[in-house]
Each structure stands twice: as C-alpha cells, then as structure tokens.
Amino acid sequence: MARATKVIRNFYHDSVSLMQLSSMFAQLPGVEQAAAIMASANNINLLKEAGLVAGTVEAGANDLLIALQGSAEALDAALAAAESTLKQSASTAGQGTSRTIAPRSLEMGLANMVEGNLAVISTPGEYAAAEAFKALRLGLHVMLFSDNVQLQDEIALKQFARDRDLIVMGPECGTAVINGVPLAFANVVTRGTIGVVAASGTGLQQVICLIDRWGQGISQAIGTGSHDLHRAVGGISMLQGLKALAADRSTSVIVLISKPPDSEVAEHVLEAAGKAGKPVVVNFLGADPARIRRPNVFPADTLEDAAKAAVALAEGRPPDPAQPAGFLHAVPFTCTPGQRYIRGLYSGGTFCYEASLLLKKNVGRIYSNTPVEPADRLHDGWTSREHTVIDLGDDRFTRGRPHPMIDHRLRNERILKEAADPQVAVIVLDIVLGYGSHPDPAGELAPVLHQATGLARKAGRQLAVIGFVCGTASDPQGLSTQEDTLRGAGMILAESNAQAVRMAAAVVAGQTGMSS
Amino acid sequence: MMQTLFQEKLHVLNVGLASFAESIVKAGGTALQIEWAPPAQGQQNVARALAQLVNRPSVEAANRTAFDLYQSSQPILRDIGIASEMLPNMGNRMILHGGPPIAWQNMCGPMKGAILGAILYEGWAKDTAGATALAAGGDIVFEPCHHHAAVGPMAGVISPSMPVWMVVDTAHNRPSFSNFNEGLGQVLRFGANGPDVIDRLRWIEQTLAPTLRAGIEILGGIDLKPLMAQALHMGDEVHNRNVAASSLLLKRLITALLKTQASSPDIAAAVDFVAGNDHFFLNLSMAACKAMLDAAQGVPGSSMVTAMARNGVEFGIRVSGMGERWFTAPAPIVDGLFFPGFTMADAAPDLGDSAITETAGVGGFAMAAAPAIVKFVGGAPQDAIDNTMAMAHITIGCNEAFTLPPMNFAGSPAGIDIRKVVDTGILPIINTGIAHREAGVGQIGAGITRAPLACFTQAVSALAARVCGTR
Numbered sequence: 013m014a015r016a017t018k019v020i021r022n023f024y025h026d027s028v029s030l031m032q033l034s035s036m037f038a039q040l041p042g043v044e045q046a047a048a049i050m051a052s053a054n055n056i057n058l059l060k061e062a063g064l065v066a067g068t069v070e071a072g073a074n075d076l077l078i079a080l081q082g083s084a085e086a087l088d089a090a091l092a093a094a095e096s097t098l099k100q101s102a103s104t105a106g107q108g109t110s111r112t113i114a115p116r117s118l119e120m121g122l123a124n125m126v127e128g129n130l131a132v133i134s135t136p137g138e139y140a141a142a143e144a145f146k147a148l149r150l151g152l153h154v155m156l157f158s159d160n161v162q163l164q165d166e167i168a169l170k171q172f173a174r175d176r177d178l179i180v181m182g183p184e185c186g187t188a189v190i191n192g193v194p195l196a197f198a199n200v201v202t203r204g205t206i207g208v209v210a211a212s213g214t215g216l217q218q219v220i221c222l223i224d225r226w227g228q229g230i231s232q233a234i235g236t237g238s239h240d241l242h243r244a245v246g247g248i249s250m251l252q253g254l255k256a257l258a259a260d261r262s263t264s265v266i267v268l269i270s271k272p273p274d275s276e277v278a279e280h281v282l283e284a285a286g287k288a289g290k291p292v293v294v295n296f297l298g299a300d301p302a303r304i305r306r307p308n309v310f311p312a313d314t315l316e317d318a319a320k321a322a323v324a325l326a327e328g329r330p331p332d333p334a335q336p337a338g339f340l341h342a343v344p345f346t347c348t349p350g351q352r353y354i355r356g357l358y359s360g361g362t363f364c365y366e367a368s369l370l371l372k373k374n375v376g377r378i379y380s381n382t383p384v385e386p387a388d389r390l391h392d393g394w395t396s397r398e399h400t401v402i403d404l405g406d407d408r409f410t411r412g413r414p415h416p417m418i419d420h421r422l423r424n425e426r427i428l429k430e431a432a433d434p435q436v437a438v439i440v441l442d443i444v445l446g447y448g449s450h451p452d453p454a455g456e457l458a459p460v461l462h463q464a465t466g467l468a469r470k471a472g473r474q475l476a477v478i479g480f481v482c483g484t485a486s487d488p489q490g491l492s493t494q495e496d497t498l499r500g501a502g503m504i505l506a507e508s509n510a511q512a513v514r515m516a517a518a519v520v521a522g523q524t525g526m527s528s
Numbered sequence: 529m530m531q532t533l534f535q536e537k538l539h540v541l542n543v544g545l546a547s548f549a550e551s552i553v554k555a556g557g558t559a560l561q562i563e564w565a566p567p568a569q570g571q572q573n574v575a576r577a578l579a580q581l582v583n584r585p586s587v588e589a590a591n592r593t594a595f596d597l598y599q600s601s602q603p604i605l606r607d608i609g610i611a612s613e614m615l616p617n618m619g620n621r622m623i624l625h626g627g628p629p630i631a632w633q634n635m636c637g638p639m640k641g642a643i644l645g646a647i648l649y650e651g652w653a654k655d656t657a658g659a660t661a662l663a664a665g666g667d668i669v670f671e672p673c674h675h676h677a678a679v680g681p682m683a684g685v686i687s688p689s690m691p692v693w694m695v696v697d698t699a700h701n702r703p704s705f706s707n708f709n710e711g712l713g714q715v716l717r718f719g720a721n722g723p724d725v726i727d728r729l730r731w732i733e734q735t736l737a738p739t740l741r742a743g744i745e746i747l748g749g750i751d752l753k754p755l756m757a758q759a760l761h762m763g764d765e766v767h768n769r770n771v772a773a774s775s776l777l778l779k780r781l782i783t784a785l786l787k788t789q790a791s792s793p794d795i796a797a798a799v800d801f802v803a804g805n806d807h808f809f810l811n812l813s814m815a816a817c818k819a820m821l822d823a824a825q826g827v828p829g830s831s832m833v834t835a836m837a838r839n840g841v842e843f844g845i846r847v848s849g850m851g852e853r854w855f856t857a858p859a860p861i862v863d864g865l866f867f868p869g870f871t872m873a874d875a876a877p878d879l880g881d882s883a884i885t886e887t888a889g890v891g892g893f894a895m896a897a898a899p900a901i902v903k904f905v906g907g908a909p910q911d912a913i914d915n916t917m918a919m920a921h922i923t924i925g926c927n928e929a930f931t932l933p934p935m936n937f938a939g940s941p942a943g944i945d946i947r948k949v950v951d952t953g954i955l956p957i958i959n960t961g962i963a964h965r966e967a968g969v970g971q972i973g974a975g976i977t978r979a980p981l982a983c984f985t986q987a988v989s990a991l992a993a994r995v996c997g998t999r
Contacts, residue, residue, distance in 0.1 A: 031865035031973070032903045047868035062869030079868075113918055114563040117951040118541055119582060120921055125560045127539040132552075132559075134544030139566050143543050145579035146951075152541065153533055157548070179530045191538040193557035196548055200555060232534060256530035447551035488554075 013044065014084035017069060018091050019051065020098065023076040030076075037078065037094045042086020048094070051077040118146050132195060134158055137183070141165035144180065148173050156182030156237065157196050166239060170248040179252045185235035186213035187446075189220065197417065197448035200486035204229020206322045207263035209253035211236045211270035214360030215295070215315055217444065217482050219267055222319035222508055224484045225491075228326045231263040232256075241273030247281050254281070258288040265325045266292045267318050271365060272299060285309045293321045293331065297362070298369050298384065314366060316508035345476050345519055351437035354516045355430040356401030357423050359416040360482070363442045363509045364403040370510060374517040375399055381406050396430060399520075401440070417449045420456040431464035431475055438476045438516040439464070442509060445483025445494060452489060454481075454497035461501040478515050480506040568950050568985040577992035581831060581947050587849075587995060590829035594848045595924045595943045597700070597827070598888070603819035605750040605812060606696040606703075608741040612688035615676040615705055619688075622669040623647075626684025626880040627839025628854040629672055632663050636840030636876050641719025641967020642683035643670070649716075649726050650687050656721065674835055674846070677822065678705040679814045679881035682717035682963055683840075690729070691737035693812055695752065697819040704822060706815035708732050711805040712971060717880075719967030739798040742788035743781045750780055752816040753929050756890065759809075760930055760940070765898035766813040767882060767891030768959040768974060773809035778802050814881060817888035824848050824943075829995050831988075832924055833944035836883040836956065836979055840876050840963070845983045847946055849991055857982035862962050864975015874972055876965040883958045883979070889927045889942025892957035892976065893919045896934045901959055902976075909934070915957050915976075916941065922948040922956065946991065949984040 030048045037046035047064050049055040051071035059065040064079040071077050078094050080087055115121035122128045131147035133140055137160025144154045154173065161183035173180045181188055187198045194200055199217055201224040210216035213235060220230050234257075236249035250268065257263045266288060268281065273296055285292040286306050293310045295318035301311035310331050312318035321331035354371065358364035361382060368384045378384070379400045381393040390397060393408055404416040404423050416423050423441075430436050443453050450456060461477055468475035479498060483491045499505055506512035540559040542549035549559040568574035581587055612618050623646050625639055635643070640663070647659035647668070662668060673680050680686055684707075692705045710728055714720040744750065755776050762772035778799065785795045802808050821834045830848035837844055844854040859877035866872070885891035895901055896916035899909035913934055919941040920926075926939030944956055955978035962973040 031867070034868065035865050045868070049868070059868055064868055113921065113954070115560065116563050116565070116921075116953060117948075118543065118562060119948070120952055121541045121560050121562045125539055125541065125558075127537070128541045128560070129533055129536055129539050131541045131543060132548055134542075134548060135564060136566075138572055139575055142567070142572075142575040142579035143564075145576075146582040147541070147543075149579070149583040151583075153530065157544065177530070191534060191536075193538045193540075193552055194555050195540070195552065234530075252530060256534070259531045260534050262534070447555065448547070 013081060014087055015064065015066060016080045016087040016091055017065060018078045018095060019069065019071040020076040020078070020095065023098070033094075033098065036097065037080065037090070040090040040093055043080050043082040043090050045081040046094070047079045048098070049077055051075045118143065118150055118152070122150055122152075128152060130155060130190065132157065134196070137161050140183065141169060144169050145172065148176060148178055148180070151176070151178070153178050154180045154182070155185055155188055155195055155235070156180060157185060158182070159184045163239060163242070163244060166237070167245055170245060174248055174252060179234070179249055179256075181235045181249060182237040184239070185237045187216055187233070188235040189230055189233035191232070194447050197446060199224070199446035199482075199484050200488075201233075201484055202229035202486070203231065204326070205231055205262060205264040206267060206326050207231045207257035207260065207265070208233040208267045208269065209236060209250050209257065210234070210268070211238055211240045211250060211273070212362040214444065214482070215269040215362040217360070217446065218315040218363070218509060219269060219295075219319045219322070221482050221484050222316060223323055225507065226319065226323045228323045231260060238271065241270050241277045241281070243274040243277060247273070247277045250281055251284055254284055254288060254292075258290065264290060265322050266290060267322045268292060268294045268296075269315065269318065270296050271362065272297060282306065282309060291325045293318050293325065297366055314370065314508075314510035315362070316510040346474055347437050347519070347522070348473050350434050351473060352520065353435050354399045354401075354438045354440060354520055355396050355436050356440040356513070356516075357426050357430070358401060358403050358442050359405055359423065360442050360444055361403045361405050364401050366509055367401045367440065367513045370513045371399060371401070371517060374514070375520055381408065396433070402426070417444050420450060420453065424456070424460045427460055427464050428467065431467045434471065434473065436475065438478060438519050440512050440516050441477065441479040441503070443479055443481045443483070443494065443498065445481060445487040445489045445491065447488065449489070454494040454501075458497055458501035461498070461503060465502050476504060476516070476519050477502060478504045478506060478512045480508055480512045565953060567953070568988075569981065571985060574950065574985045574989055577989045578947060578950050580992045580996045581988065582951065584995065586829045587831055587947070590827050590849060591832055591924050591943070591945065594824040594827040594830040594832040598820050598824040598832070598943060599925070599927060599929070600699050601697045601820040601823040602699040603695045603697050603704070603752045603816040605693060605744060605752055607694040607744065608691055608737050609694055610688070611686050611690050611692050611705075614692055614694055615678055615686070618676055619669050621667060622671060622688065624671055624673040624676055624678060624680070624684065624686040625839060626673060626680050626682060627837045628842055628844030628856050630670070630839045630841055632670060634841055636879065637965050637967045638719030638876055638879060638963045639683045639685070639840050641721050642685040642716045644967075645716045645719075645721030645725055646685050646687035646690075648721060649729050650689060672837070672839075673881055674837060675852075676705070677703060677818070679818045679837075679884050680707045680717070681709070681810055681814065681882045682880040682961065683719060684881045685716060689733065691733050693815050695812070695815040695819050697823055700823045702819065702822055704815050704819040706811040706818070708736065709805060709808050709811045711801075712807070714968065714970060718963050718970040720970060721968060735794055736798050736801060739785065739788070739790045739794050740781065742790055743784040746784040746787050747780065750777070752812060755780075756813060756816065757929055757931065760890070760894055760897040761933055763898055763900060765891050765894045765901055765959060766809065767885040768961065769898050769901055770809040770813065771806040773813065774802065774806055777809050777812070810882065813890070814884050817884045817890065820888050821884065826851060831946045831991055833887055833946060836887045836958070837881045838878040838883065840879040843878060843980050843983060845979065845987060847987045847991060850987065850994065853990070855983045855987040855990070857980040860977055860980060862960055862975045862977040864962055864973050864977075866962070866973035867971075870964070870972040874964050876963045878958075878960060878977055879963050880960070882960065886956055886958050887944060889923070889940045890930060892959045893923070893942065894930060894932060894940040895957070895959065897932045897940075899934070918954055919957060921952055922954050946984045946987045950981070950988050953981070955979050955981060
C-alpha cells in the first residue's frame with residue numbers, strides 16, 4: 013500500500029465541496045482512501061490518524077492538500093486526475109437540470125390541472141375504491157374502470173357521490189363518451205342529441221355505433237358499471253345519469269340499457285324515465301316489454317331495436333316496434349345433414365347474453381358460460397355442447413392474459429376447434445373497434461377464417477361464419493376497412509349482433525327443415 | 529351535478545392504464561396521467577384510511593388553524609437559565625435526550641456516552657464505570673427533550689444543572705428551550721465525555737452562559753425569525769449551515785456584551801467561542817422552530833407534523849391532531865459524505881432533535897437558499913431548488929417570513945401534511961450531521977436523508993380512526 017500527497021497553494025475550497033471531492037477521488041482506479049482538505053495543522057493531524065499522511069507536510073491553512081492511499085502504480089495517474097478535476101471550470105462541473113416532479117397523486121394532479129373534472133381510475137381493484145373516494149373528496153366525477161371492487165364499496169362510493177352531486181361510472185365501467193370524448197374502450201361517434209345510460213359496456217358500444225351508422229349522434233354516453241341495477245345498489249348511477257340527461261338541453265332522446273335488473277330497481281328507474289320529459293327507450297335485456305311500456309317510455313327487445321327506436325325518435329318519427337324482426341337478406345348457404353349447431357364466440361359479454369336470449373326463442377336450448385337459465389350453464393367452458401355461445405371476456409378466460417378484444421389468440425384457436433366439429437353449421441363472431449381494442453382485429457381474424465372454412469371444405473362441409481363489426485367510420489381502425497377485410501375472408505356480415513344471430517338461426521332452421 | 533359537467537370542457541385525471549390518457553388526447557380531449565403507485569407501499573388499510581382524510585373539510589379547517597398558529601408564532605430569545613429551574617417538569621435526577629422515548633439499554637453509543645458525561649458533569653458519579661452503573665440502575669429518569677418543551681441536537685442531552693436558552697413565543701406566550709452548542713470535535717452531543725468535554729461544559733455554565741445572559745438582558749431579547757430570514761438570504765438553511773446566522777447573532781451581541789458588567793477576559797472568551805463555532809446558532813434555530821411548532825400542536829383533526837426527531841435507534845414524528853403520541857420507525861443510516869477514514873459502516877443511525885428545523889420549513893426544506901449544502905450528495909445548485917420544490921408537494925403552505933431568493937422570493941414550504949406524504953410517497957428531506965456509532969468519536973460526516981414512510985402511514989391510520997371513527 014502506497015501513499016501520495018499533492019499540495020496546491022492558495023486554493024481555497026469550502027469543507028463541503030472538499031468532502032465531495034474526497035469521495036470522488038476515492039473512486040479513482042487503484043485508490044483505496046482519499047482526502048482533499050485545507051491543510052491546517054488540525055486537518056493534517058486528522059489525516060495522520062487516518063493513516064493517509066506520514067511525516068510532515070509543508071503546507072498551510074490556505075493550501076489545498078490531496079492525500080491518496082492505494083496501489084503504487086496507480087497513484088500518479090490518480091493524483092493528476094484529481095488535480096484536473098479540481099481545476100475544471102464551473103461550466104463543465106456537474107450541471108443540475110430542473111426536474112419538476114410528475115404528479116403522483118390525484119391531489120397533486122389537480123394542482124397541475126385545476127380545471128380537472130373527471131378521474132378515470134383503472135388501478136388494481138384492491139386500491140380502486142380508495143382512489144375513487146379521494147377523487148370524489150376532491151370534487152371530481154369518477155369513471156371507475158377497475159374490477160374486483162367490493163359491492164359494499166360500490167354502494168358507499170355511489171351514495172357518497174350522490175350526496176355531493178357527483179357521479180360514479182363503474183366499477184367495471186369499460187366505456188363512456190362524455191362531452192364527445194371517448195373514454196377507455198370507446199368508439200368515436202358523431203355528436204348528436206341521443207343520450208345513453210348503460211349498465212353494460214358492449215351494450216353501450218353497440219347502441220352508439222348503430223346510432224352513428226344510421227346517421228344520428230350521441231350527446232352523452234354514460235356507463236354505470238354492471239352492478240348498478242342490483243337491488244343493493246339501487247341504480248344510483250343510472251338514476252343520476254337519467255336525471256342529468258333529462259335536464260340536458262342538448263339531449264332529445266334517452267336510451268337506457270341493462271342486463272336484467274332487479275325488479276324493484278327497474279320499476280324505480282322506469283318511474284323516473286316516465287318523468288324525464290323526453291322520450292326514453294329502454295332495453296333491459298330479457299325484460300317483459302309490457303312492464304316497461306308507459307307514456308314516453310318505449311321498450312326495445314334488442315340493442316339494435318333500441319338504437320333504431322332512438323334514431324326514429326330523434327328524427328321526429330315514432331319508434332317502429334312493428335318492424336319485422338327478421339334478417340334482411342338470405343344467407344346463401346347449404347348444410348350437410350350432420351351440421352346442426354350454432355357456436356357463438358364473443359368478446360363482448362352483453363352480445364353473448366343477447367345471443368342466448370334471441371336464440372333461446374328461435375332454436376331452443378343454448379349452452380353458455382354465462383347462461384340465461386342457470387340450468388344451461390356449460391360445465392366446461394373450453395368445450396362447446398350443441399348450441400353454445402361463449403363469452404371469452406369472462407374471468408375464467410382472461411386470467412393471466414389480455415381481454416379478447418385486444419388479444420385474439422384464444423378465440424382464433426377456438427374458431428379452428430369449432431370448425432373441425434362436423435356438427436357445427438355456423439360460427440358467430442363479434443368484432444369490436446374503438447380505442448383500447450386491437451389496432452386491426454380484421455387483419456388478425458382473416459387468415460384464421462380462411463383456415464377455418466378451408467378445414468371444413470376439406471372435410472366436405474360448408475361452414476357459415478357470420479359476424480358484425482361494432483364500430484364507426486371515425487374509429488382508429490375504420491369501420492369500412494375492417495368490414496372489407498372480413499368480407500374478403502368469407503365472413504357474412506350483419507350490421508348488428510341481433511341481425512347476426514337471426515341469420516345464424518335461419519341457417520340452422522333451414523338445415524333442420526332439410527333433415528327432418 | 530353531472531349536467532354542469534356537460535357544460536364544461538372535459539379535463540381528465542387518469543389514474544392507472546396510461547393508454548387511456550393517450551387515447552383521450554388522440555381523440556382531442558385533455559388528460560393528465562398520474563404517476564400512481566399503491567399508497568403506503570401497498571398497505572390497503574392505510575390507503576383506505578388516507579382516502580377518508582383527503583380534502584376532508586374538518587381536517588382542512590384544522591390544518592388552516594394549525595398552520596396559522598405556526599405562522600403567527602413570534603419566537604424571541606428572551607433569557608438563559610438553568611434547566612432544573614426553567615424546564616417544565618424537569619426532575620432533579622432526570623436527564624433529557626434527543627428523539628422519541630427510549631430506555632437506557634436500547635440507546636445508541638453516542639447517546640449513552642453523552643448521558644455518562646452528563647452524570648459526571650452533575651457529579652452523580654466519580655467515573656464512567658460508576659456512571660454506567662447509575663444509568664443502568666434505574667435511579668435516573670430518562671425522557672425526551674420534546675416532553676419538556678426543549679430540543680437538543682444529536683444526543684440532545686440536557687441534565688438539571690446545564691444552562692439552557694429560553695425562547696418565548698410572544699404571540700402565544702409559550703416558552704421553548706435548547707442547550708448550548710459546544711462546537712465540533714470532542715463534544716458531549718456526539719457522546720464524548722472526557723475531562724476536556726466536562727471542563728468545557730462547566731465553562732459554558734459558569735462563564736459563557738452568564739456573560740451572554742447579561743448581553744441579552746441589555747438587548748431585551750432577540751427576535752429570532754427576522755434573523756433566520758436574513759440568514760436564509762445569506763446562504764444558510766439554519767440546520768446544517770449556520771455560519772451566517774451565527775455571525776448575525778454575534779453582531780447583535782457584541783455591543784451589548786461590552787455594555788455589561790462582565791470582565792473583558794470573559795467577554796473576549798465568549799466572543800471568541802461564538803466566533804469560532806459556525807454552528808453556534810443551530811440550537812437557537814431549533815428552539816425557535818420548536819416554539820413555532822408547539823404553537824400548532826394539539827389542534828383536533830389536524831394532520832400537520834409538529835415534530836420529527838431521532839434517538840439513534842428510532843425516528844419519531846408527532847402530529848398536531850394526535851396529541852403527545854409518537855409514531856416511530858427504525859432510524860435510517862444516513863448515506864452522505866464522510867470525513868477521511870470513515871465510512872457508512874461507522875455511522876450511527878440518524879440522531880437528534882435537529883429535524884425540528886425541517887418540520888418548521890427550514891433546513892432541507894429551505895435548501896434552495898443554501899446551495900452549498902447540496903454538495904453533500906454531489907449535486908448542483910439546481911438540485912437544491914428541486915428539493916425545495918419537491919417539499920412544496922407535501923406541505924400545507926409557505927412560511928411568509930422565510931423567503932427564498934432563488935425561488936423568486938417565494939416562502940419556504942412548511943407544515944408537513946402526513947396525508948400528502950403518504951399519498952405522494954414524497955418523503956420529507958432532512959439535512960443532517962452523521963455521528964460515529966461509538967460514543968465519543970464525534971461527527972464523522974454529513975448528508976441528506978429522508979424521514980421513514982412508516983411513521984407517516986401509522987399516523988394516517990391513527991388520525992383516520994380518530995377523525996372518522998374506526999371502520
């Protein structure tokens with residue numbers, strides 16, 4: 013172990029910067045210990061005690077002393093490096109750059125964006141309620157995308173919000189369009205006069221996309237989360253949304269959408285709808301139209317019917333419930349005798365549920381992982397049975413992988429599996445566009461459709477693939493581009509889920525007629 | 529009401545998936561991404577407790593009250609006296625120490641050394657062996673300085689016959705106290721207790737204290753806030769850098785001292801001692817800060833921190849709305865710059881009451897005023913400004929009396945809010961000296977450290993339980 017010292021005369025540095033230099037010099041190659049000090053007698057004694065200096069040093073209090081200890085061959089270079097570091101000009105010495113801290117909390121964010129009026133929360137579910145409470149306490153409306161929020165938290169949040177004239181959209185609210193801005197998984201729709209409140213994400217998307225397709229626009233589309241119309245929650249958010257749209261001068265027609273609500277809650281909502289002062293179209297999937305119908309409240313059987321009725325009302329025409337519920341054009345298709353069944357492979361939960369409801373009326377028992385009748389539950393969701401519709405967005409399929417609207421692999425595999433089944437006549441698919449969805453779902457599907465129909469053809473069968481695109485011309489993926497690609501891949505395209513399902517039913521019905 | 533939202537332009541704060549903010553912006557909307565992480569390192573119960581307190585009107589009102597009390601405090605150096613006569617509830621066989629409460633057997637080396645020195649100084653034992661037996665025997669009561677309206681740097685030891693500074697908050701008629709700064713090297717506050725140390729303490733008691741006391745009497749008191757404010761304009765942050773404040777104090781004292789009856793040699797010795805210790809003002813800065821924060825103590829519902837202190841084993845905080853209770857966590861080892869021959873392995877965990885300065889919005893919080901300090905972590909002047917700006921995110925307001933030239937004369941961020949600390953994860957910054965872990969070695973370095981999060985998460989849970997009832 014060697015030592016080396018260097019004295020720089022009349023070179024004053026304050027002790028803090030010398031400590032910093034000392035630690036910097038200790039990092040030089042081959043250096044074990046280092047000190048840079050003003051060479052007062054006291055300081056030199058300190059260095060002697062530390063073993064950095066032996067013998068006398070000719071220096072005074074105004075001189076800077078560098079003392080190094082380390083391997084002999086490295087010390088000369090280290091001393092030179094140390095001295096040059098000391099003498100570099102201020103402009104080349106470490107320059108700090110100002111770092112404004114990115115907002116780490118809602119409160120901090122609100123300080124940066126004082127006009128903030130809505131918090132979109134998509135944290136893991138166990139933290140989501142706490143974040144939503146903070147947002148409400150800060151006076152923000154909340155869109156709560158997160159799932160796994162406890163029901164008691166949902167109730168507490170919604171009551172807390174209502175008391176402050178704020179709304180909680182969610183939990184599990186996947187989509188909304190507020191003031192023309194699409195939120196989370198949402199489509200880009202034309203602004204207009206139809207306001208929507210929906211307890212179903214894909215239900216909302218279907219209705220606003222069809223309204224857009226048929227030339228009308230959306231004032232607001234408010235999601236409530238799928239539990240809002242449970243008895244315990246009481247439809248707090250739907251009632252708030254309904255009230256806000258009723259008071260909104262830019263809204264002329266209101267559409268309410270939900271899976272089957274609790275009957276008391278439904279009555280409460282319908283009563284409020286009757287007092288809205290403007291026409292309200294109601295699609296409570298599977299509900300008895302007679303219980304819904306009242307002055308200014310119009311029941312709709314399907315999401316498509318709801319959109320159609322809303323467009324008619326917005327255009328000053330009466331909603332037309334008498335319109336035949338058939339498919340619009342014949343499906344050119346021949347089945348082999350064994351081909352009997354429909355397989356619906358859905359990425360949207362409400363589409364799947366609506367398909368179950370419609371098919372139950374037309375073709376009989378429908379198995380599903382999310383069945384209308386508990387008895388029709390598919391015990392093994394991975395294997396279809398007779399007529400089956402599957403919600404691939406169900407927890408069981410999304411565990412550990414992205415939602416099927418983003419990642420098509422699981423559905424693609426399932427399409428090929430169904431195509432190989434000789435009993436399958438029709439496969440029904442939904443293709444959902446908009447922000448958050450896959451950037452090119454048709455491009456993902458097309459090769460698989462070719463493969464599936466080819467597989468069936470080789471086995472001497474013809475396979476019908478019927479689908480619909482839930483999207484708009486303004487969506488990032490583009491409705492017509494997507495439809496063209498799918499049509500090119502042999503898909504029979506419907507405008508809506510209801511149309512697609514009716515076509516599928518007709519194919520199977522025709523087949524049944526032939527074989528009987 | 530929601531329909532008023534329809535009349536406004538939508539401004540979204542996005543917590544979670546960043547792609548949602550991006551798509552809102554792409555679609556022509558306005559969104560701000562929050563850099564969110566689970567609060568309190570994922571403790572759900574703390575996150576929920578916090579959610580009950582954020583922007584809660586009763587807490588906001590309590591904090592305004594507490595902050596106004598803090599800001600309106602007028603600490604004036606009024607007198608010098610003897611601890612046993614001046615400190616509230618000071619016992620005859622009691623020794624005060626820095627930080628939250630701690631038993632003798634758990635104390636760190638420097639604190640034990642300082643207490644042995646105090647026993648020798650009091651004449652309760654003849655040697656350190658006797659002093660050790662006495663300290664371990666349970667005959668002497670050990671209590672935090674903070675429990676007696678006092679503060680002391682490092683070991684923070686105050687025994688009954690030591691002289692103390694008396695500061696009075698004239699706005700609220702409340703006293704606060706601190707001991708005398710002995711200088712650097714072999715000193716009691718770092719646990720040294722040799723004859724030189726005891727002799728110096730006696731000299732402070734018998735010569736320095738009476739001499740300065742006479743000077744203060746002639747002055748009628750020294751207003752400490754303006755002096756600290758002036759020092760902030762001269763490169764001090766009045767925690768780890770007190771060279772300007774000490775000089776300003778001396779400038780005030782000299783003429784007064786010359787007007788006293790004290791002998792010339794005593795005045796010369798006193799002036800020499802003060803002039804030779806760049807940290808002399810630290811203890812007064814601490815007593816002034818203690819006065820300002822004691823004014824804010826005890827406001828029901830307030831989430832404002834009123835003390836941060838370390839005993840070399842634990843770091844503790846007190847919160848205005850939680851009374852006398854301490855919320856503690858293991859004291860961190862400070863990673864700073866070390867004097868030649870020492871490393872982090874030699875360091876005692878964070879020690880002393882001096883973080884009262886940061887609690888009061890100076891020290892690390894006013895670092896922008898003292899760019900030289902930032903060199904402790906190898907930073908540039910801009911880092912000092914960044915540190916001060918970061919503290920603005922976890923404080924209730926700015927101290928109008930303490931303006932910072934590099935911040936365009938904005939007030940120093942002050943009044944640490946436990947809610948904001950937990951919500952943002954930004955921890956209070958503290959400029960501090962580093963003591964050797966063994967008694968008597970002294971200061972071995974200095975650096976910048978952070979208060980531990982666990983103190984604040986416990987305080988948030990406790991305050992939520994008190995304010996909202998347990999859930």
